Amino acid sequence: MLHRPTLIDPRLPAVLLALASAGVLGAAFVFQYGFGYQPCILCLYQRVPYAAVLGFGIITLAFPRWRGLGDALLVASGLALLANAGIATYHVGVEHHWWAGTSACGATGGAALTLEDLRAQVMKAPVVRCDEIQWELFGITMAGYNVVVSLALSAFAFLSARLAYRAAGRTEAAA
Secondary structure, eight states: OOOOOOTTSTHHHHHHHHHHHHHHHHHHHIIIIISOOOOOHHHHHHHHHHHHHHHHHHHHHHOTTSTTHHHHHHHHHHHHHHHHHHHHHHHHHHHTTSSOOOTTTTOOSSOOSSHHHHHHHHHHSOOOOTTSOOOEETTEEHHHHHHHHHHHHHHHHHHHHHHHHHHHHHHHHHO
């Protein structure tokens, strides 16, 4: 009999979350390399949780028989995406000048060892400030859309983890 995965099987939500994360990262790279929108440091920070969720999905698929691993990684995915929503919310506030950005916002890179190195670094590196909006649609910036996407995916991850955990409890009780 062919087993069709459902949301109570952590593999399906893990794959869906991994695909969504790959899609968001892909879109970020298209904006960066295809359209020339250079990311600020907060934009780069927002990519890390998506990469982690993608990795969690791969691990869930690679080790399907490890009991509880898929559930735990769904919770970890939810937490990573929730943290990402926090970073994106902070970025929205910086963009709209509700609060100041970090010291890295608008920085040009690593520390130069000599004055000539510093001068060369400043001259060749474009400064991408966190408080300057590069792109928006319907008055919402990329960081604003990231808040919505991260919260929705986080809720999906937590709901899926709960369903998988409850299903595993019923299966163990029946055994």
